[in-house]
Structures are given as C-alpha cells and as structure tokens.
Amino acid sequence: xxxxxxxxxxxxxxxxxxxxxxxxxxxxxxxxxxxxxxxxxxxxxxxxxxxxxxxxxxxxxxxxxxxxxxxxxxxxxxxxxxxxxxxxxxxx
Numbered sequence: 862x863x864x865x866x867x868x869x870x871x872x873x874x875x876x877x878x879x880x881x882x883x884x885x886x887x888x889x890x891x892x893x894x895x896x897x898x899x900x901x902x903x904x905x906x907x908x909x910x911x912x913x914x915x916x917x918x919x920x921x922x923x924x925x926x927x928x929x930x931x932x933x934x935x936x937x938x939x940x941x942x943x944x945x946x947x948x949x950x951x952x953x
Contacts, residue, residue: 884912915945
C-alpha cells in the first residue's frame with residue numbers, strides 16, 4: 862500500500878501545498894475529504910497527480926564550440942551541471 866500524506870485540520874483555506882521532493886516519480890492517487898461540523902456535512906472527491914522527472918541541467922565550461930583534431934582525445938568539464946530533482950543548483 863502507498864504512503865499517506867495527512868492534511869488533517871488544515872484550516873478553512875481553500876488551498877494547500879505539497880513541498881518539493883515529497884512525492885516520488887509516478888502517479889499518485891489523491892483523495893480530499895471535507896468535513897463541516899455545523900451543519901454536519903461530509904464530502905469527498907479524488908483525482909490523480911503525476912510526478913515526472915525534470916530534465917538534467919547540462920553546463921559545459923568553455924563555451925558551445927570546440928575545434929579538435931580528428932581522433933584527438935577531448936575532455937569536457939561539466940562540473941556545473943546538476944539534477945534539479947536532487948539539488949537547487951550546482952552549489953547546492
């Protein structure tokens with residue numbers, strides 16, 4: 862069975878936020894139950910949220926153009942590249 866993300870007693874606000882990186886990639890079933898005490902009313906609805914991986918951020922140091930001899934070895938410095946689903950940028 863999947864994990865439950867409980868939002869009990871949120872408030873009377875009509876929105877809520879799921880923090881980044883809480884849900885894994887894939888399709889998640891979401892059910893919202895609303896309960897009013899006076900008058901006593903209870904209703905629910907459901908839907909699905911699909912989480913997709915973000916594209917990698919490739920940053921190769923030295924520009925976008927290189928000229929090298931045929932069959933020459935070449936090294937690229939991609940240390941500033943990053944995965945936005947893991948960090949908030951190259952430094953973090």
